[in-house]
Amino acid sequence: MSNPILEVKDLRVYYKSIWGDYRVVDGVDLTVNKGEILGLAGESGCGKSTLVEGILRLVEPPGFIAGGKVIFKGIDLLSLSEEELRKIRWRQIAYIPQGSMNSLNPVIKVKDQMIDVMIDHGILDKEEAEKRALELLEAVGLPSETADMYPHQLSGGMRQRVIIAMAMSLNPELVVADEPTTALDIVMQKTVLLTIAKLRDDYGSSVILVSHDMAAHAEIADRIAIMYAGKIIEVGDVHDIFKEPAHPYTRMLIDSIPRLEKKILRGIPGLAPSPLRWPSGCRFHSRCPLAKKRCRYEEPSLKSLGAGHLVACHLWG
């Protein structure tokens, strides 16, 4: 069953500063299997977006990749030259960015921004590419007039769907969507999520869905990885984790989802720690209601609970 398309091994992405390195992503291990939607969840500032940038090698100075491997179909992306990586980008790994609002070039027509990527990867000539662009827009539910518009003439949800259409253009094997629903209204959120799910269903692409919104993961993810303080603390089947979260943080995260029958919203007390100086031991110990003495000085590693369910917590031996 497990057939990994992407394996992240001990990935570290740091940011240089005069106070020292911000260890934003600090040793992440993660596997994405063929044809699955892997949800990546965690509160703001836990390093989700930086992890994505590390995987896609889009980290800009003062950020840098401090170590680890990103193995995509047997090749370590971090060892490739810029030109080798350029050929893999989009053709095999597409990206739906967090700031989709400003992710389209304001002075170029939508159509031309969809075509250029097909041409630069030498897939199609201009005429075919134009036809394909129109088909893709239709596939994400946008009228064909969108093609001749400029980004500022589109709403946020439309822009987001243009980028999803773009992401589908070369049938990539992996799509990385970073907070694709943030800043959209609730109806548009659902549309965008279903469009992403369609990517997997119709094209067989694997998807990494980054979102702080647990409800989004419940909706479309197959497996879910929970990130806390620059590390993955729990991974597993989305049903298993929602039914029986193993890590106290995951439990609190799920409990914080607003539900109709719940009168009181429960948050997670305390603040996310600083990447400049992570807490010793288990990084969650200061906010954990179940913390023991051991949690303060010994860092837990990921342990299997069976059926692909991994957790990094001392409660589990």
Place this chain on the structure above:
Amino acid sequence: MGLKRYFAEKICMYLASMFTAITLNFVIIRLIPGNPAEVLKELLRQQAISVGVVEFVEEYIREFGLDKDIATQFIYYLVQLLHGNLGVSMTRFPVTVQELIARHLPWSIGLLGVSCIISFALGTLLGAFLGWSRNSRIAQGLYYLALYLSLTPYYLLALILVYLFVFLIPLFPFSGGYSISVSGGLNYILDILWHSTLPALSVVLSSAGGWALSMRAFMVNVLGEDFLRLAKAKGLKPARIFRLYALRNAILPQTTGLALSIGNIVAGSLLVEVIFAYPGMGWLLFQAISCLDYTMIQGIFLITVTAVLTSIFIIELLYPLIDPRIRYS
């Protein structure tokens, strides 16, 4: 419908700015100590002319209306302007201001028009490169060169160039726009180019540095935009990202600066033209100011203001063509 209103609004605004500029200009030059009549008297005395000086100066004052109060003078000036009449030069009468401007303007347009376009093109390309590869050694070295050039006053550069290429290595003529002995045909054109090389070079070098710095800043801004990150993630060829994503967006604010400096061409470049005794508008203005030639100064400023406003207007008209986000509204 909207377009008509757009033009009407713009034109009203330009007329208002022009009127303000004309008024300020009219008043300010009259605040300079002294007046043209005194300059004339001094001139006559230097030439050892003593007969009929008083009568002549009185006639002069009457002729140019200098005996009237400033408001009357101003109204008279405006009426003349509305008739398309810039008046007679106060020091070079009976030659009119129009004639003098027509004689000197082509020199400034030739010298500064060409050097403005060259320096804009060079500086913008250099700045685009500096921003694009801002982390490379070469770009950092060139950045300091551009910074140095833009901070060096162009007249200082002119003096350095004169020292190097006129005195040390006599390659170029010291002054003037052309040689009197050369006339007609290709030789004449080559002679003009030969004379304009040093003044042009001093303008190009100093303003290219400034263009490079501003373009670099715009470029660095654009490089931090989300759409640039997506362009990279799309695996587009670097040449395309540079041209259509980075340069295309960074050049938008840069064009506004170009409009202003194109307008300023007609004002000439005072110090450069003075240093090289170049017969352009700057030279004309310099002479006019030193003799308090009110009508001449007014004429030159009017032309300059008109040119600046016109080029801004043209750029505003062109802007929607280069930036789809901007509309005529």
